[in-house]
Amino acid sequence: MKFSCEKYLLQNACSTAARAVASKSPIQALEGLLLEAAADVKVTGYDLKEGIYTSFSADVSQAGSIVVNSRLFGEIIRKLPDGIVTVTTDNLNINVKCGKSDFNILGLSPEDYPEMPAVDGQNQITLPENILRSMINQTIFAVADNDVRPIYTGTLFEVSGGELTLVSVDGYRLAKRSEKLEGEQMEECRFVVPGTALSDIERICEDKDDPVSVSVGQKHISFSIGETVVVSRRLEGEFLNYKKSIPENFRHVLKVERGELMTVIDRVSLIISEKNSSPVHLLLNDGSIECSCVTPIGKAEDVCLCEGSGEGLEIGFNDRYLMDALKAAGKDELLLCLNTASSPCILKASDGSDAFTYMILPVRLRSND
Numbered sequence: 001m002k003f004s005c006e007k008y009l010l011q012n013a014c015s016t017a018a019r020a021v022a023s024k025s026p027i028q029a030l031e032g033l034l035l036e037a038a039a040d041v042k043v044t045g046y047d048l049k050e051g052i053y054t055s056f057s058a059d060v061s062q063a064g065s066i067v068v069n070s071r072l073f074g075e076i077i078r079k080l081p082d083g084i085v086t087v088t089t090d091n092l093n094i095n096v097k098c099g100k101s102d103f104n105i106l107g108l109s110p111e112d113y114p115e116m117p118a119v120d121g122q123n124q125i126t127l128p129e130n131i132l133r134s135m136i137n138q139t140i141f142a143v144a145d146n147d148v149r150p151i152y153t154g155t156l157f158e159v160s161g162g163e164l165t166l167v168s169v170d171g172y173r174l175a176k177r178s179e180k181l182e183g184e185q186m187e188e189c190r191f192v193v194p195g196t197a198l199s200d201i202e203r204i205c206e207d208k209d210d211p212v213s214v215s216v217g218q219k220h221i222s223f224s225i226g227e228t229v230v231v232s233r234r235l236e237g238e239f240l241n242y243k244k245s246i247p248e249n250f251r252h253v254l255k256v257e258r259g260e261l262m263t264v265i266d267r268v269s270l271i272i273s274e275k276n277s278s279p280v281h282l283l284l285n286d287g288s289i290e291c292s293c294v295t296p297i298g299k300a301e302d303v304c305l306c307e308g309s310g311e312g313l314e315i316g317f318n319d320r321y322l323m324d325a326l327k328a329a330g331k332d333e334l335l336l337c338l339n340t341a342s343s344p345c346i347l348k349a350s351d352g353s354d355a356f357t358y359m360i361l362p363v364r365l366r367s368n369d
Helices: 007-020 070-079 129-137 195-204 258-271 319-329
Strands: 002-006 032-037 041-046 050-056 059-062 064-069 084-090 093-098 101-106 123-128 154-160 163-169 173-180 189-194 211-216 220-225 228-233 252-257 280-295 298-317 333-338 345-349 356-360
Touching: 002 007, 007 032, 007 041, 007 050, 007 070, 007 084, 007 195, 032 070, 050 195, 064 070, 070 093, 070 101, 123 129, 123 154, 129 163, 129 173, 129 195, 129 211, 154 195, 173 319, 189 195, 189 228, 195 220, 195 228, 252 258, 252 280, 258 280, 258 298, 258 319, 258 333, 280 319, 298 319, 298 333, 319 345, 319 356
Parallel strands: none
Antiparallel strands: 002 059, 002 084, 032 041, 032 064, 041 050, 050 228, 084 093, 093 101, 123 211, 154 163, 154 189, 163 173, 173 356, 211 220, 220 228, 252 298, 252 333, 280 298, 333 345, 345 356
């Protein structure tokens, strides 16, 4: 195998595919990248759960393939001078040249590299790259970070009535984001994508409106983003019936400036730490929200103005859960919708759009909070 290309093309391809490389595996080849040169050069990373492959144009003088150690090869390419890189293989020996830099390293046989599963594509979804990126960004923070309920370590994708909805839930909060799908009517479907794969997809997507094609198979899903394809297994299990979980009627609806509330919550939570944890206490008055926090090291208080009245309702929240929702909301004005101190709080846009909805469960307040 022999090919030449601009350094940045090879570096970008390796860093993208390396997101799916196994950090440690009994199969040594899975700790590497599969390089394949034919008409173009294709770089693949795969850890048996998720696979990423991407292609780029190069001057290929001899076709072939080899597996390279992902960490070492990636560092070599990154630290090469800018210019044309030439990669040549002789059996399992790899030579990398760029300018005066010259590296010789050992690779592995491509026959040792497991084959990625094919996605049968029972259904297709197409949406702009920037929209998919935004939808993931506004829901992924609520994905569960433990395996107590494996199904909640992923995000639900639901296509219904020409609309795509993403839902993440971790038992303490829920994030929902919907978007109309343009063009032809999509077949209704539901599937759950692991959060780890969605994190990679969010980083790969750029802020442009090029189409992303999502192919839904029986056991796997693929996302085609430009010259890059991400293949992931589907998570199996029963996902929460989110439509029944989100309240529709509220006793108190307060309109707040997102930036001001974030600033106030950020201030009062300064005295919260891993050793000194405590909920943020909200006292909802007429036209204001009094925020406070008490921990063994002190007390912090601040006030956020609002429109509406909570009639003196007192409620507590985990500061991080509340801040995550406020950061992801994206709208300047939000509605804080509540019923009682023990029922969920709903955050949504004040302009009446239902593109996003966040539900946060309150924390029970003790007398000394």
